[in-house]
Amino acid sequence: MAHSSIEADAPYWAALDEGRLVMPRCGHCGTWHWPAVARCGECGNWGVEWHDVAPEGTVFTWTRTWHPFGGTEGIGTPFVTLVVSIDGAGGKRLMGLLDGDDAGIAIGAKVKGVVGQTRFGDRAVPSFHWHLAN
Ligand SMILES: [Zn+2]
Numbered sequence: 544m545a546h547s548s549i550e551a552d553a554p555y556w557a558a559l560d561e562g563r564l565v566m567p568r569c570g571h572c573g574t575w576h577w578p579a580v581a582r583c584g585e586c587g588n589w590g591v592e593w594h595d596v597a598p599e600g601t602v603f604t605w606t607r608t609w610h611p612f613g614g615t616e617g618i619g620t621p622f623v624t625l626v627v628s629i630d631g632a633g634g635k636r637l638m639g640l641l642d643g644d645d646a647g648i649a650i651g652a653k654v655k656g657v658v659g660q661t662r663f664g665d666r667a668v669p670s671f672h673w674h675l676a677n
Contacts (some may be wrong), residue, residue, distance in 0.1 A: 552579035554593045559669040562658045565593045566632040575633030598656035598671060600627040603636050605648055617662030625673050627654055639671035647675050 551567075558565040567576045571588035582589050603626045611620055623641035625648075628634040640661060641648060653676035661670040 550579075551581045551591075555579060556669070558593075558595075559658055564596050564598045564629075564656070564658070564671075566596045566629065566635060567591045567593055568632075575635050577632070577635035577637070594632075596629060596631040598629070598658075599631070599676070600629045600637075600654060600656075602626070602648065602650055602652045602654060603628045604650060605641070607645070614664040617664075623648060625654065627656070627671075627673060637671060639673050641674070642672045643674050645675075647677075653677060 554565055554567070567579045568574065568591070569576065569583035569586060569588050570590035570592040572583060572586040574583060574585045576583070576591065580591060583591060605623055605625045607621050607623050608615070609621045611618075615622075618640070623645045624638065625641055626636050626638050628636050639656060641654070654673040655676050656671040656673045658669060659672040660667040661672075
C-alpha cells in the first residue's frame with residue numbers, strides 16, 4: 544500500500560514501501576532524529592539527511608497484548624509489541640510487532656526486523672516485524 548505524505552517523515556514511509564529502513568541524521572552535527580524533523584534541534588541546521596540503516600537493534604521495552612482492542616482484531620492475540628533502539632541510528636526507537644517464538648523476549652534482547660504489513664482496522668499499514676536475533 545503506497546503512502547503519500549508531505550510531512551517530515553515522508554522519506555521513511557517511501558523507503559518502507561520499498562522494504563528498506565531509512566532514518567534522518569543532521570548533515571551538520573550528525574545527530575540522529577526520530578521522530579523525523581525538518582530542522583535539527585541540536586544545531587539549528589535545516590539539512591537533515593536520510594541514511595539507509597540496518598533494521599537491527601535492542602529491545603528497549605515490550606508488552607504482550609492478550610485481548611483485541613479497536614483496530615487490532617486482524618492481528619490475532621496474544622501479540623507482542625516492541626520498542627526497539629536501532630543500533631545504526633544512535634539508539635533512536637521504532638515500534639513494531641514481534642513475529643515467531645517470544646520465549647526469549649526481554650529488555651535488552653537483540654532483534655532484527657523485516658518490513659511487512661500490519662492489519663489495523665480495514666487498512667494494511669507497512670510496518671516492521673521483529674524477530675529475536677539469537
Ligand atoms: Zn545538527
